[in-house]
Amino acid sequence: MVISKKPLYLIVAFFFALLPLISNATISDSTAVHTENAHSEEPKDLKTEIKEYIAHHLLDSYDFHLFSWKDDAGHDHHIGFPLPVILIDNGVQIFSSSKFHHGETVAESNGNFYKLYHGKIYKTDAEGTVSYDDKHHVSNAKPTIDLSITKNVFMMLVVSVLMFFLFSGLAKSYAKNGGIAKGAGRFFEPIILYIRDDIAIPNIGHKNYKKYMSYLLTIFFFVWFLNMFGLTPLGVNVTGNIAITAGLALLTYLITTFTANKNYWGHIFWMPGVPSLMKIVLAPIELLGTIIKPFSLMIRLYANIVAGHVVLMSIIGLMFIFKNWLGSSLSFFLAFALSLLEILVAALQAYIFTMLSALYFGAANEEHHHDEAHH
Amino acid sequence: MEKLIEQFSLGLFVWMLVIFIGLILLLKKFAWKPILDAVNEREEGIKNALASAERAKLDMQNLTASNERLLAEARAERDTLLKEAREIKEKMINDAKSEAQAQGEKMIAQAKAAIESEKNAAMVELKNQVSSLSIEIAEKVLKSELSNTEAQTKLVEKMLGDAKLN
Numbered sequence: 087m088v089i090s091k092k093p094l095y096l097i098v099a100f101f102f103a104l105l106p107l108i109s110n111a112t113i114s115d116s117t118a119v120h121t122e123n124a125h126s127e128e129p130k131d132l133k134t135e136i137k138e139y140i141a142h143h144l145l146d147s148y149d150f151h152l153f154s155w156k157d158d159a160g161h162d163h164h165i166g167f168p169l170p171v172i173l174i175d176n177g178v179q180i181f182s183s184s185k186f187h188h189g190e191t192v193a194e195s196n197g198n199f200y201k202l203y204h205g206k207i208y209k210t211d212a213e214g215t216v217s218y219d220d221k222h223h224v225s226n227a228k229p230t231i232d233l234s235i236t237k238n239v240f241m242m243l244v245v246s247v248l249m250f251f252l253f254s255g256l257a258k259s260y261a262k263n264g265g266i267a268k269g270a271g272r273f274f275e276p277i278i279l280y281i282r283d284d285i286a287i288p289n290i291g292h293k294n295y296k297k298y299m300s301y302l303l304t305i306f307f308f309v310w311f312l313n314m315f316g317l318t319p320l321g322v323n324v325t326g327n328i329a330i331t332a333g334l335a336l337l338t339y340l341i342t343t344f345t346a347n348k349n350y351w352g353h354i355f356w357m358p359g360v361p362s363l364m365k366i367v368l369a370p371i372e373l374l375g376t377i378i379k380p381f382s383l384m385i386r387l388y389a390n391i392v393a394g395h396v397v398l399m400s401i402i403g404l405m406f407i408f409k410n411w412l413g414s415s416l417s418f419f420l421a422f423a424l425s426l427l428e429i430l431v432a433a434l435q436a437y438i439f440t441m442l443s444a445l446y447f448g449a450a451n452e453e454h455h456h457d458e459a460h461h
Numbered sequence: 462m463e464k465l466i467e468q469f470s471l472g473l474f475v476w477m478l479v480i481f482i483g484l485i486l487l488l489k490k491f492a493w494k495p496i497l498d499a500v501n502e503r504e505e506g507i508k509n510a511l512a513s514a515e516r517a518k519l520d521m522q523n524l525t526a527s528n529e530r531l532l533a534e535a536r537a538e539r540d541t542l543l544k545e546a547r548e549i550k551e552k553m554i555n556d557a558k559s560e561a562q563a564q565g566e567k568m569i570a571q572a573k574a575a576i577e578s579e580k581n582a583a584m585v586e587l588k589n590q591v592s593s594l595s596i597e598i599a600e601k602v603l604k605s606e607l608s609n610t611e612a613q614t615k616l617v618e619k620m621l622g623d624a625k626l627n
Contacts, residue, residue, distance in 0.1 A: 232472040239476040246484045253492030260499030300489035333477035
């Protein structure tokens with residue numbers, strides 16, 4: 087009966103592997119309904135609408151929006167669920183994002199009025215007046231601090247819970263099965279070992295790698311899972327948000343800075359083996375380099391994920407612009423191939439982020455060169 | 462770039478840091494540490510098992526070698542024992558033979574010596590007897606001279622002739 091189980095796992099795994107592909111199809115279905123109806127009404131605006139749809143998808147939002155369509159009467163229908171809005175503005179204001187009615191009405195909380203305008207919360211009066219400055223930017227005040235559980239925060243929580251159960255389950259399965267992994271976590275064991283043996287140990291070294299393992303493992307799976315979720319029909323673009331990648335890069339920078347040894351700082355401020363004048367010139371450059379490194383991490387992940395989403399959705403959008411069997415089916419196959427590529431990119435970017443973080447940690451822990459010769 | 466900064470949401474940033482740091486700490490305690498420990502333990506176990514298997518193999522080889530050595534030694538010892546036994550046997554036989562010969566020779570010599578001494582003794586006895594006989598004869602001659610000198614002389618002569626024959 088052992089054999090019969092394996093194909094089942096395979097089928098399940100295959101199903102999940104294909105999920106992002108199916109998902110894009112679902113998105114395109116919903117857009118199909120959306121855009122075709124729109125098409126009949128305002129035929130010139132299809133390209134703009136697709137562009138807006140993509141732009142909207144890339145941004146964070148205050149509710150979890152799955153898809154929407156216009157019915158025959160021209161009313162918008164949004165399928166999704168609201169998320170809590172938490173504002174620190176004249177005290178703590180907590181209310182459901184359903185109060186905004188997708189920006190159509192003014193939300194009131196403890197005598198404060200807020201309006202959602204182009205995906206952003208602005209303070210307003212009871213009527214919801216929005217004023218503009220001369221550059222046509224909204225001049226209304228923003229809440230002091232916005233700690234809302236947005237779609238991205240929600241997805242991070244989902245991924246965190248998923249990761250926690252997955253990996254604590256894996257951890258428990260060792261004790262139960264005498265040191266052999268069992269269950270869904272078993273799939274991830276080789277990846278954990280890969281991160282340890284091929285990322286952490288070669289870059290950081292045997293002596294120091296252990297204290298970074300938790301961070302490297304967490305960041306790899308966190309980024310990978312969020313990238314993969316970005317390819318599902320949920321349409322979340324968490325790792326393609328600059329605030330997220332900035333947070334991750336900042337942590338890498340802080341860990342590098344605070345665990346660095348004397349040798350690392352010596353190389354930055356007083357580069358050995360060069361003339362004194364050069365040392366003075368090199369110090370600011372090296373110091374800048376420590377900031378540029380995590381900055382490049384931030385931009386790389388952000389740009390890769392955003393670019394992937396934009397290209398993929400544009401190609402899907404092309405299907406509705408072509409509207410003929412040749413162009414649309416070509417677009418479909420292109421989108422299909424790109425989805426496969428994006429699955430690769432999802433893992434690759436997580437790998438690169440982890441790899442480079444490990445590299446920086448390794449640089450922070452590097453010993454003197456004469457010691458290195460022995461390794 | 463301006464758009465990027467505009468997109469940057471401080472709330473999301475704060476949430477991200479809170480969630481992510483929390484996740485690291487939670488996973489460190491409940492997942493990564495036990496997983497890495499279990500994996501390390503398993504790897505150590507495999508390494509030890511392999512090492513002990515290698516050791517057992519070596520021990521086995523040593524055991525076989527020492528068994529063979531013991532066997533060879535035993536065989537050699539048996540051979541030497543047999544050889545020694547054979548030598549001892551031959552030596553014993555030879556010794557016995559030579560001793561017997563020596564004994565025999567000694568006995569023969571003794572017997573010869575005994576015979577010689579007996580013969581000498583007999584000769585001495587004989588001589589003694591001859592002398593006593595002679596004395597007796599002389600006595601008798603002397604006695605008979607008193608009666609018949611001629612006959613006595615004859616007798617003496619005859620007797621001496623007899624004695625000379627002896």
